[in-house]
Amino acid sequence: MPSFVETPVTTEIPGPVSRASTKRLDAIFDARAVHFVVDYNKSNGNYIVDVDGNKYLDVYAQIASIPVGYNNTTLIEAAKSPEMASALVNRPAVGNFPSDQWVDILRDGLMKVAPKGLSYIFTAQSGSEANELAYKAAFMLYRRRQRGDGVEWTEEETKSCLNNAKPGSPEMAIMSFQNSFHGRGFGSLSTTRSKAVHKLDIPSFNWPQAPFPALKYPLAQHAEENAAEEKRCLEEVERIITSWHCPVAGLIVEPIQSEGGDNHASPSFFQGLRDITKKLGVALIADEVQTGFGATGSFWGHDHWNLTSPPDMVTFSKKAQTAGYFFGNEQLIPDKAYRQFNTWIGDPARVIMCKAVIKEILDKKLVEQTARVGSLLYNQLETLAAKHPEYIQNLRGKNQGHFIAFDTKDPASLVRSMRAIGVNIGTCGINTVRLRPMLIFEETHIPILVNALDKVIGAL
Template identity: 50%
Template sequence: MIHSILRQSTRRYTSKVPTRFLATVASPTQEAVKAFFPDEPSRPKVVTTIPGPASKKIMARLNQYQDTRSIFFVADFAKSKGNYIVDADGNTLLDVFAQIASIPVGYNNPAFLALSKEPAFQTALANRAALGVSPNIDWVDSVEKAFMTVAPEGMDNVFTVMCGSCANENAFKTAFMYKAAKKRGDRDFSLQELSSCMKNESPGTPDDMSILSFNQAFHGRLFGSLTATASKAIHKVDIPAFDWPKATFPQLKYPLQDHVEHNQRVEKESLQEVEDFITKTNKTVAAVVIEPIQSEGGDNHASPDFFRKLQAICQNNDVLFIVDEVQTGVGATGTFWAHEAWNLPSPPDMVTFSKKFQAAGFYLSPRLRPTQAYRLYNTWMGDPVRAMQAAAIVQEIENKDLLNNVQNVGKYLQDNLTEMTKTTPIENIRGQGAFIAFDLPDGAKRDAFLMDMRQRGVNIGGCGDRTVRLRPMLTFQIGHADILLDTMEASFA
């Protein structure tokens, strides 16, 4: 059994053997693996129900001012370390939720703490630049070190903003401006266009263009991004939206090797639907936006072949191809960008990012820069502080070879979870690197599992209707995987 070959027994992690040793012997390659955080806790420790009395006390106080119904517990970040989060009651949890997939290199990573003490960083903190007016002298260094060193091939322009929704909305705007400029040709804006848009009327405000997204997609919660989103009705109901279309995202069956014909068919049908939307409807599709893995919508995957063909359809019809890597980007899938796994013949037109990168924005092909200034613009245009952190993340990923770590631990997790389908109710194991998910029979059982896991010391989250998603940090190692897997087994026992 892969499980028993690769994974240590439950006894091991509860023993006094240090994590470092465990990680070493537990490695699937049997190489000596150093713990990235030698001083992090060696195991979870739960001392109260979660949320405990200290968390509840703070939540009650906070509830006077803010809605606290979504809060799991209150975090004591000063005490958190590496892959472990400590809460206000002193509970120590192995964290595979990681602030909704937004912590890249561990809590209180020394490189991050050191950055906080650098004069240039403190200067940027105390003097927030309007980057479109008077950027700091070292902004261009951040752009190169943070964004350009990991720019998707051929995409050497970047527009930075403050959050993932803003990243997607500005990418959509870029697509509309590009498409409108192509339609317009060489002529300048007409007076009618310029005056009508001030009243939100056509022709200046186009009523015949759209962004095509997919069912179950999540691209954000602002008006344009929420229009493209379709993961949960409660996010969308009562909020005005544009009448932009949604194509069916292929619903693959697992294990993949047992459902080859079905999976090829649903991918083909989805692509046909996309092509029909683009070629047979009255509205011009300016761009197709897609997540490499539909994350909030249930961790839905498609094959590299599907994405290559999707890009080809876009290219054949002069539709821009936007890849939303807000949740998938920055290493969790084992490559810096998830879409690298597709081996596209040419780069996407835009790639959006946020979350684990700390800085938000999107890469774009230089040809998409608007002809006129001030069309892609706002007050801050991003945050120099978060860009400096993004540069530190890139450096840390390289220094510690974290992509390789993610590939190893991802394979280890996927193999063991697949094995676990034989003895527990989990099913539909799917993943790319350590970006892994599985299903439970229904939403109620999933929710109970999440609560129980937290109470057993593993902070874990769900997505979709009945899915559990694993979003460990890039510093998650084999020893941590063992704890996760053993805790799952204990929970199901």
């Protein structure tokens, strides 16, 4: 069993070939965020190879979005299928002219993993778009209930909305949590509360944010405080919704706040959210863009909540390789066609890739693998944290697959040092390192990651 990546990193990072390629790119495309340039033909499974020949165990996976490994053979087969060629060449306006395969692509793919209780799907192209579509559905549902089923739109409504004015364009809100990340469109960004670099200078809606529980670790030692903190946050959620200056039509929450620092809450907190939103007629939207598709050791992050009734909508993207939202309530289908609509409504080519991802996850039992390997990884990191208590703090993600994170003094420097010895990891929040392995991360990869962390931290 190798302790490190076999082919060591042999250049500085980025290496000279990466730098030259990035320089060419930067003349036409903002390349300031490029970490290194990748040779995807040489990358395989859990390993990413850059154009300078450096090989890394990839525990960041394209910002948590590679599901089943580079050059996965099941995915290559889907990519080379005649069905795919047709989807790429004959891109349909899927709401008007779907192909005869479309219904089966959905049934044999996304609908196989639909969250319990949610029987409809709307496809999209990004997590940000998926969330905005869910917000629109929530607003239309809220107004439908106010207006009454079957009540026709008034002329005042249809005229005023064209002028962005009431009553057709009403003041309503989506609530989100402090430190949340829900995307970068004007609606989704209005619910994102993570970092100034995402939001500065962009006009936003006057929508409310609630505090997200700030849990103390280790959880077992702070059970009482943490329960009180969650109770406080739930009270705030209810207080803000009922006192906001306009109706709150929806509440969006990540099962684990990812970009904002890998912040967790207990199942009882989420059960409380379901109770409050149900009582107040607010649509509960689970943003599973980062947690969905198996990363937390269950297929959906909200499976951990043990709800008695499901969220109203569940959005997804990243590991799904496509995007969209599931829902169960028929009334979330608007009263007229063309209200929730756009030219492409997602991309069948990407939905075909998603079907292949789902097949691979189910065939190879990758959710079970993630739970099993994640648990072992967590235990080893717990041991490492005990060895380096100054550098590995607030370890979190127990029983959440390998959706694991910890705080450290200088995460950017730690990430750089890890890359220099062949392990690619990421950061989030202010001082957090996040591990985002692919679902095919195995037992054999644990020592590579843990030994590298031990070496880098030991040298600090």
